[in-house]
Amino acid sequence: MLEALGISSPALFGQLLIGLINGSFYALLSLGLAVIFGMLNIINFTHGAQYMMGAFGAYLLLEHLHLGYWWALIIAPIAVGLTGVVIERLFLKQLYQLDHLYGLLLTFGIALIIQGLFRNYYGSSGLPYRAPAELQGVRNLGFMFLPNYRAWVIVVSLVVCLSTWFVIERTRLGSYLRAATENPSLVRAFGINVPRMITLTYGFGVALAALAGVMAAPIYNVSPLMGADLIIVVFAVVVIGGMGSIMGAIVTGFGLGVVEGLTKYFKPEASDTVIFVIMVIVLLVRPAGLFGRRA
């Protein structure tokens, strides 16, 4: 039947799978953003730069310390997460009482500074980084050739996203976090160190961005500009999913990846605008986003 419409089903399934893979990057990144906004009410525009720092972390670990991809998966997110902690302690702390806009402006400014510094030092063409030997190679699925590394990306993304959702929505630690956002003074009265939880939460969100960066390093060009291009799309994903909703960010991330993949097949010229068109429609129909729960 699909053939009658002029669509070859093997090609279509291939594009759907690619869409899912891209969606897993969107999901990982929007998860970090949703955690930070949902828990802390900060619109973290530095997310793209922190994603880029994760990728550069992987490159630098290999180049200077000869530590490969598997090490980078653990070390880079922790290192970048620590820089996030520093930013939170020094700057973001002062802004919690103020309008969202201040957090947005501050994080946007920090993003520009970080990106500018990296670009000044490394240029814009990017640096070479290859997938580890264990993950190289392709598998012939019949309807397409799937690189093993991309299959790995989907798996990791699903595991990380679902575990994060589980921790926040289903465990006691998660409930402390959620309560601390709604009523910090009351939660403090119970003896829970709220400021430390907030700092660690921001660090965790940033570490998620850096993890996405390490995963991106072998397949996308490791360049200081890599975050800037991606962050706008990720914001659209979070807005569509609902700014405060963790599950919304995950589901929308994967879903929009598939939609974008289909657009690349049917009308490639529109592939970088389709997500924004959807965002406009969703904002008109459901301003809180598809899964959002804030008024």
Place this chain on the structure above:
Amino acid sequence: MNNLFGLGILAGLLTASAAHAQISDGVVKIGVLNDMSSLYADIGGKGSVLAAQMAVDDFGGKVLDRPIEVISGDHQNKPDIGAGLARKWIDTEHVDTIVDVPTSSVALAVQEVTREKKRVFLMSGPASSDLTGKACSPYGFQWTYDTYALAHGTGGALVKQGGDSWFFITADYAFGHALERDTSEAVKAAGGKVLGSVSVPLNTQDFSSFLLQAQASKAKVIGLANAGGDTINSIKQAAEFGIVAGGQKLAGLLVFLTDVDSLGLKTAQGLTITSAWYWDKDDASRAFAKRFVARNPNGKPPTYTQAGVYTEVAFYLNAIKAAGTDDADKVSAQMRSMKINDFMTKDGWIREDGRIMRDMYLEEVKSPQESKYPYDYFKVLATIPAEQAFRPLKDGGCPLVKN
């Protein structure tokens, strides 16, 4: 009598010096306009500004007793910003020539500005062959390469090797479409066929979807009608999807030294490219590259567009000196009458349509084993003589060409 005599001598001296130094506004200003911050920033960027400054310094910093100044600006790959900057430079800052301007859509816009305002436009960066075709200008000079040369050089070579069916991945703007058009014509002229193409927005990160379409087409050659960061991502991801291992060839239609540097030789080896110059070509080129590297903060040798900026600025200054003025009409005529001989070009000349006629080189990216020292990336397979490399004068549709 004495007073009249003295007055006469004074008058004579004054008119003589006035005729001698007809430099508008007392200074020769060179405006280097290119992408300083985005995907093409390493191909030209600050390196082009350095190249222009080196040319000025080597010339002595002055021409016809007037100082020479180099200023620069970032067009961000946007035609409106580029044209706006060009206009502002010409109207309020007395800029006499605009130099480099990669990104063909911006170059086409600046060509119109310089045509209207009568300023020399020295194009080292942009690729579109339309700049010496239907958009040609009496003040516009395309100094290094163009899409026709790339198409016939690389396209012709690959068809000869058996790559007779092509699929294009094209950057969706003026340059990509010009390159796809010229390469399709070259492939068909050589007896091959074009199976299809896909247009991709500029500055795309992920090419997997488009590479999948290219794989499905079963074309023997996948032509990458894009540049800079787009080409790097395409080639990197093509390696991931086992495209070359699966038997299809990749044609990097526009690849620079900086792109190979980003990809690493392991990924880029074997790519056949067409180029206007290479830093390791001969002793004179190496000498220039050495001086450039010494002053270049990121330590990389010059790309051929950056070397192009150096040689075109040097040529322009020599033309001003010979013509005795910086007036655009006179300098353009002077340049057209001179032969170009420097480390980059041997016996080059300028055609009526503004095309600089130079030899082009067919090169191949070395394997990691073949590379003996840093930036030792290319080996020259063949020299393509100027007459063969560029589009025949009568085929361009340039209104300046009298039939």
